[in-house]
Amino acid sequence: MKKKKASRRISLKASWEIEKLLVANQIVARTLEMLRENLLPGVTTYDLDRLAEEYVISCSAIPAFKGYRGYPATLCVSINEEIVHGIPSPDRVLEAGDLVSIDMGVIHDEYYGDAAISQVVGESGSPEAYRLIDCAKEALFSGIEKVKKGKRLGDVSSAIQSKVEEYGYGVVKQFVGHGIGKNLHEPPEVPNYGKKGRGPKLKKGMVIAIEPMVTAGGADVKVLADGWTAVTKDGSLAAHYEHSVAVTDHGPLILSLLR
Numbered sequence: 001m002k003k004k005k006a007s008r009r010i011s012l013k014a015s016w017e018i019e020k021l022l023v024a025n026q027i028v029a030r031t032l033e034m035l036r037e038n039l040l041p042g043v044t045t046y047d048l049d050r051l052a053e054e055y056v057i058s059c060s061a062i063p064a065f066k067g068y069r070g071y072p073a074t075l076c077v078s079i080n081e082e083i084v085h086g087i088p089s090p091d092r093v094l095e096a097g098d099l100v101s102i103d104m105g106v107i108h109d110e111y112y113g114d115a116a117i118s119q120v121v122g123e124s125g126s127p128e129a130y131r132l133i134d135c136a137k138e139a140l141f142s143g144i145e146k147v148k149k150g151k152r153l154g155d156v157s158s159a160i161q162s163k164v165e166e167y168g169y170g171v172v173k174q175f176v177g178h179g180i181g182k183n184l185h186e187p188p189e190v191p192n193y194g195k196k197g198r199g200p201k202l203k204k205g206m207v208i209a210i211e212p213m214v215t216a217g218g219a220d221v222k223v224l225a226d227g228w229t230a231v232t233k234d235g236s237l238a239a240h241y242e243h244s245v246a247v248t249d250h251g252p253l254i255l256s257l258l259r
């Protein structure tokens with residue numbers, strides 16, 4: 001989501017709500033897994049969107065992004081220098097070596113699921129593309145590791161930032177992760193940069209979507225004329241990974257991790 005200034009209270013979910021969030025996020029996980037197998041040269045981003053929507057509906061779920069602030073599709077499909085919010089189109093044909101990020105959300109039984117993956121099309125990506133994807137995924141998991149009672153949000157943010165910097169890549173600051181529940185975006189904002197020991201304390205029942213966006217060059221963002229597609233200003237490659245994660249008594253529960 002776009003970074004903004006807003007601060008309502010962070011809601012704590014009961015365990016029955018976490019169960020519902022798990023169901024929604026598992027639909028997202030299964031859709032993304034199905035899409036991975038369809039990331040082939042010649043497939044259009046519109047084809048992917050159709051596949052995803054059909055599957056989501058077959059699970060008695062609703063695409064969460066479609067209609068959200070006027071967004072026109074089920075998926076966000078962002079290719080190469082596109083960071084997030086790429087709009088699927090029948091004119092956009094995947095090519096071998098493309099770095100593709102797919103972000104999607106659903107509503108099921110009133111609760112939201114949200115996750116994103118990045119993958120290279122075919123087996124012919126640049127070494128940099130694979131390394132950038134590894135970085136986004138590793139940064140996400142180093143953040144998830146900090147999702148524990150008593151830690152603070154800044155511990156999550158700072159772990160992500162440190163991992164990206166270790167790789168020597170850029171971390172996008174214009175977009176952030178977010179709380180998730182009966183709304184796609186709830187407090188708190190979850191930045192992918194920050195300081196240890198700062199920010200709200202993590203409590204049992206908090207559920208956050210953590211979504212690092214990393215760039216091979218500069219991390220400055222430009223939004224295209226379609227009003228959505230966010231690209232790197234310098235045209236460098238970008239990757240994006242996202243999981244929705246609950247704080248439990250036993251540490252992080254990754255709701256969108258495929259079971």
Ligand code: MF3
Binds near residue numbers: 085178211242
């Ligand atoms: N995961 C992204 C976010 O939380 C997806 C939003 S796409 C939108 O911002 F279309 F719904 F805005």
Ligand code: CO
Binds near residue numbers: 177178211242
């Ligand atoms: Co999100």
